[in-house]
Amino acid sequence: MTGPAPGKGGQGAWLVRGAALAGAGAGVAQADGPADILVRGGTIAAIGSGLSQAGARVLDADGLVALPGLVDLHTHLREPGREDAETVETGTRAAALGGYTAVHAMANTDPVADTAGVVEQVWRLGRACGRCDVQPVGAVSVGLGGVRLAELGTMADSAARVRVFSDDGRCVADPLLMRRALEYVKAFDGVIAQHAQEPRLTEGAQLNEGEMSGRLGLAGWPAVAEEAIVARDCLLAAHVGSALHVCHVSTAGSAEIIRWAKSKGWPVTAEVTPHHLLLTDELAAGYDPVFKVNPPLRTAADVAELRRALADGTIDCVATDHAPHPVEAKETEWPEAAFGMIGLETALRAVQQAMVDSGLLDWDGVADRMSARPARIGRLAGHGGPLAAGRPASLTLYDPAAPPEAVTPGASKSRNTPFAGMELPGRVVATFLRGVPTVLDGKLG
Numbered sequence: 427m428t429g430p431a432p433g434k435g436g437q438g439a440w441l442v443r444g445a446a447l448a449g450a451g452a453g454v455a456q457a458d459g460p461a462d463i464l465v466r467g468g469t470i471a472a473i474g475s476g477l478s479q480a481g482a483r484v485l486d487a488d489g490l491v492a493l494p495g496l497v498d499l500h501t502h503l504r505e506p507g508r509e510d511a512e513t514v515e516t517g518t519r520a521a522a523l524g525g526y527t528a529v530h531a532m533a534n535t536d537p538v539a540d541t542a543g544v545v546e547q548v549w550r551l552g553r554a555c556g557r558c559d560v561q562p563v564g565a566v567s568v569g570l571g572g573v574r575l576a577e578l579g580t581m582a583d584s585a586a587r588v589r590v591f592s593d594d595g596r597c598v599a600d601p602l603l604m605r606r607a608l609e610y611v612k613a614f615d616g617v618i619a620q621h622a623q624e625p626r627l628t629e630g631a632q633l634n635e636g637e638m639s640g641r642l643g644l645a646g647w648p649a650v651a652e653e654a655i656v657a658r659d660c661l662l663a664a665h666v667g668s669a670l671h672v673c674h675v676s677t678a679g680s681a682e683i684i685r686w687a688k689s690k691g692w693p694v695t696a697e698v699t700p701h702h703l704l705l706t707d708e709l710a711a712g713y714d715p716v717f718k719v720n721p722p723l724r725t726a727a728d729v730a731e732l733r734r735a736l737a738d739g740t741i742d743c744v745a746t747d748h749a750p751h752p753v754e755a756k757e758t759e760w761p762e763a764a765f766g767m768i769g770l771e772t773a774l775r776a777v778q779q780a781m782v783d784s785g786l787l788d789w790d791g792v793a794d795r796m797s798a799r800p801a802r803i804g805r806l807a808g809h810g811g812p813l814a815a816g817r818p819a820s821l822t823l824y825d826p827a828a829p830p831e832a833v834t835p836g837a838s839k840s841r842n843t844p845f846a847g848m849e850l851p852g853r854v855v856a857t858f859l860r861g862v863p864t865v866l867d868g869k870l871g
């Protein structure tokens with residue numbers, strides 16, 4: 427036998443022993459009990475019981491869940507331009523520690539990723555880091571200006587093979603521009619990911635419009651500002667027959683609109699963040715800007731509906747909206763503070779608490795919502811599982827029974843996690859990217 431192909435699985439074979447499989451191929455269920463996974467040459471060589479392989483390193487996975495490597499549709503890596511907040515290097519370290527093997531890097535960098543040159547730069551930086559695949563998202567409009575379509579076709583044809591386009595951070599508010607963008611990407615099976623925020627209804631908005639914003643005297647951010655755009659864009663996606671993805675759904679009403687659009691068979695998908703599944707606007711009571719985020723934290727009723735919508739598949743997936751900011755941008759008065767939270771390193775633990783420990787999703791469901799579906803929406807053929815022989819060996823080993831531990835600073839350059847000091851269950855034990863461990867025993871390899 428010759429060794430693995432150069433650059434693929436260069437660290438030799440691994441035998442993962444006795445993991446509970448989640449997101450396995452047809453006919454293999456969690457209920458079938460633990461299985462061994464033989465990783466060789468960057469691919470899953472075999473799955474079964476009592477496997478052996480001479481010379482393979484053995485990883486005892488007793489009590490661990492094996493998931494296909496997680497895929498994030500919504501990461502801000504901040505490079506180029508804001509390397510003081512995050513770089514591709516630090517962001518992909520954080521991603522690997524969180525169990526991710528692929529992330530989509532949002533386009534609101536400086537310069538904006540609105541040309542083939544910039545998306546290829548980000549793509550190359552990701553390749554050079556090698557810990558996690560980085561798939562650039564292209565901007566919809568030039569400079570995120572919301573006026574002229576960016577060069578969607580050249581970004582799609584570039585080495586980065588961009589398929590997801592978004593002005594995230596800003597809404598594509600002009601309905602005609604949104605229509606044109608949907609029409610344009612249809613030719614190459616692209617998707618427009620919308621940050622749904624009606625700008626006129628959210629001028630100066632700081633916090634979910636409701637009892638809490640009134641009590642704190644902060645300008646309210648009404649649910650309708652999100653829902654109006656979600657409804658409009660579902661109608662546009664249906665009219666054009668092109669794929670719409672709704673970023674960070676935060677209200678019960680948005681989930682209801684998406685459920686309706688899907689019932690019509692319209693090409694609409696959606697994501698929810700871990701923080702919107704766990705946290706509410708009550709946390710703003712102390713005016714701590716670590717809880718300031720766009721879209722804002724909503725009410726407990728919204729959280730319950732978002733969980734329900736993720737469980738029943740109305741909301742397709744969890745996406746982090748990992749948004750690093752330097753300390754000075756967050757440690758200031760609430761109205762001046764930047765919007766955003768980091769989330770790559772805590773996403774799976776937060777989802778365990780919100781969805782698994784509450785009985786709403788099993789681990790197969792988590793594999794679907796955090797790997798299979800985001801990979802499909804992001805058009806990433808080499809990710810998303812299933813865990814099956816012949817597939818790329820990109821997988822995550824997770825210990826759901828690890829005692830809850832307070833969240834502490836990690837590999838991200840930024841510190842703006844809303845979960846700081848908060849106890850979350852579980853622990854990412856290992857992450858493999860095409861057979862190479864990027865994380866072992868909870869530490870970067």
Ligand SMILES: [Zn+2]
Nearest residue numbers: 594595621673
């Ligand atoms: Zn956004």
